[in-house]
Every structure is written in C-alpha cells, then in structure tokens.
Amino acid sequence: MTMRLHNFFRSSTSIRLRAALNLKGISYEYVSYKLSSGETRLPNFLAKNPAGLVPVLELENGEFLVQSLSIIEWLDETQPGPSLLPDDACGRARVRALSYMIACEIHPLNNLRVLNRLKAQFGADVMAQERWFMHWVEVTFNALEEMLNRDSQTGRYCHLDQPGLADCCLYAQVLNNKRFGLDTSRWPTIWRIFTSLDSLPAFNELRRCLNRTPIKP
Ligand SMILES: N[C@@H](CCC(=O)N[C@@H](CS)C(=O)NCC(=O)O)C(=O)O
Missing domain, CATH: 3.40.30.10 (Glutaredoxin)
Structure with missing residues (x-):
C-alpha cells in the first residue's frame, strides 16, 4: 500500500x-x-x-x-528526494519563519470555518468576508515582501535557489489569493518567486488542477 x-x-x-x-x-x-x-x-x-x-x-x-x-x-x-529545509540551523529558522507567517498568521484567520463564523455570528456577507480575507493577507504579505526583498538569502525561491517548505506555503497562498480576486503582483518579490515556482511541474500541475475545476460548483 x-x-x-x-x-x-x-x-x-x-x-x-x-x-x-x-x-x-x-x-x-x-x-x-x-x-x-x-x-x-x-x-x-x-x-x-x-x-x-x-x-x-x-x-x-x-x-x-x-x-x-x-x-x-x-x-x-x-523520505528520499530533495531537502525541503536547509542544512544549517539559521537557514531552517528563516524558512520556518517565512512558512509560519503564512501558515500561522494568514491561514487560520481566513479558514473556511472562520469565514462561516463571521457570517453566522456577525452577519458578514460575501463581500465583507472577501474584505476580511484580503485584509489579513495584506498585513502579512506587506511584511513578507519586505523580508524577502531585503534578505540576500532570497534567491530564485524563498530561500536561495532550491524550492522548499516556505515555497510550498507561498505558492498555495497565492493560489488562494487568486480565488478571492486578490492580485498578488502588487508584491513584486513574492510574485517573482511565485512565477519561478509556477515554471516547475511540481507546482504548475497544482494550479492547472484548480483551473480545470469550477470554483463554485
Ligand atoms: N493548521 C492546519 C490547518 C488545517 C485546515 O484548517 N484545513 C482546512 C482546509 S485549508 C480545513 O479543513 N477547513 C475545514 C473548515 O474550515 O471547516 C494544517 O496546516 O494542516
């Protein structure tokens, strides 16, 4: 199995x-x-x-x-295969920090059950939920852009030139932004990394799968 x-x-x-x-x-x-x-x-x-x-x-x-x-x-x-975290402890701390910014500071606030709760408890309609979603992405993406832009360890991908944990988080979040109509090209470094990732089959097939399936079935 x-x-x-x-x-x-x-x-x-x-x-x-x-x-x-x-x-x-x-x-x-x-x-x-x-x-x-x-x-x-x-x-x-x-x-x-x-x-x-x-x-x-x-x-x-x-x-x-x-x-x-x-x-x-x-x-x-x-598991075998390319490493998703760097060999050095400082590099790993950096990659985890970038990942947690998305996984701990954006995603939990914008999860489906949170959006549903906003509707059930406060009567937030779809537009209010979209504004909420965009707000929390913007707050963290502004900081993430700055962190990636000013650090020489940012390479073709989030950390140097090998895709890893932070790239998995970033790519998935950018696809989510797209679903909510948020244009990620406003953040040039994040967008450049997303575009680089998108040229890799490991990532690109994920986006193609989304495009093939209707967003609101
Ligand atoms: N921190 C968890 C979060 C898992 C999570 O929230 N998954 C979402 C989908 S992205 C979910 O199952 N949501 C169901 C719901 O909100 O009812 C993880 O990284 O695995």
Whole structure:
C-alpha cells in the first residue's frame, strides 16, 4: 500500500502538502473530501483527525499524520528526494519563519470555518468576508515582501535557489489569493518567486488542477 492523502483539491493546506509530495517525487493515493458539505465532520473522517481538518496523511502502517507543516517536516526527515529545509540551523529558522507567517498568521484567520463564523455570528456577507480575507493577507504579505526583498538569502525561491517548505506555503497562498480576486503582483518579490515556482511541474500541475475545476460548483 502507498501513502494515502486525505484532502480537498483547493484547500491551501492540502495544496502545500501536495507541492511537498511532488517535490519529493512521492506517489500517493488521493482521497477527496468536500469541505462545504461537511464530509470532514463525519465519524469516518473524525476517526482520522478529531479536528475535522484536511490534510491527513495516512501512512503505510495505518498511522494518521495531521497538520500540514508537521507532515511536510516528517516527509523531509524520512523520505528520499530533495531537502525541503536547509542544512544549517539559521537557514531552517528563516524558512520556518517565512512558512509560519503564512501558515500561522494568514491561514487560520481566513479558514473556511472562520469565514462561516463571521457570517453566522456577525452577519458578514460575501463581500465583507472577501474584505476580511484580503485584509489579513495584506498585513502579512506587506511584511513578507519586505523580508524577502531585503534578505540576500532570497534567491530564485524563498530561500536561495532550491524550492522548499516556505515555497510550498507561498505558492498555495497565492493560489488562494487568486480565488478571492486578490492580485498578488502588487508584491513584486513574492510574485517573482511565485512565477519561478509556477515554471516547475511540481507546482504548475497544482494550479492547472484548480483551473480545470469550477470554483463554485
Ligand atoms: N493548521 C492546519 C490547518 C488545517 C485546515 O484548517 N484545513 C482546512 C482546509 S485549508 C480545513 O479543513 N477547513 C475545514 C473548515 O474550515 O471547516 C494544517 O496546516 O494542516
């Protein structure tokens, strides 16, 4: 049995993990859940992840790994293929910091359940939710742009010239921005890195998959 990825095609946490699996050249079985119809809140899924969130990576020994960043780090520590984190501790701290800016400071505020809660508790309509989404991306992307732009360790990708953890997070977030109508080319360094990543098959196939599928089914 190969690893099994329980995920949703356009979830940015799933996309960042699929990017890492692609970069490592790991094949896996793809199991799809539809978030809007609550499939991840059914007992069958909650047995895998009591938090009811994708992605979940099911290992060959039947264990379930949750939390996209910890799964990616597990892949990096145990699987062959190019490293997703640098060899030096300072480099790893930098790459994790860039990744966490997206994974901890943008994503949790803009997650589907947060947008749903804004609607249920405060009556936020679709436009208000989009403004909320854009606000939290802007706050962090302004800082991320500055950090990437002024650091000589920024290369073709977030850290030097090898794509890794931070690039997986950045690429997935830019695709999410696009879905909400936010033009990421406003941040030139982030946009340049996204464009470089997009020329790699490991990333490009993720965007093509999104383009093929209607956004609001
Ligand atoms: N920190 C978690 C977040 C997982 C997460 O929030 N996944 C989203 C999809 S991007 C989800 O399952 N959302 C379901 C919901 O909001 O109801 C990770 O990185 O894996």
